[in-house]
């Protein structure tokens with residue numbers, strides 16, 4: 865069932881779920897029980913996000929807002945064996 869947003873004049877917005885065929889233009893406010901008008905909103909497709917949707921959102925968000933870290937996560941052990949035999953690679957700057 866879709867989620868609709870209503871706005872109480874005294875208490876502000878709240879959400880209610882109704883079947884599409886029976887959605888009213890006004891619903892009772894859960895706080896003061898007065899009639900609250902239904903608001904026109906965009907589709908609320910992300911509500912009740914699944915794990916896959918959360919992963920997709922986090923992946924998209926990392927492109928524009930990458931997480932800044934100062935070191936490896938606790939418990940992560942760096943590779944003790946070097947991946948290169950060139951001794952000059954040891955002089956390269958480290959993070």
Ligand SMILES: [Zn+2]
Nearest residue numbers: 872875893896
């Ligand atoms: Zn109210």
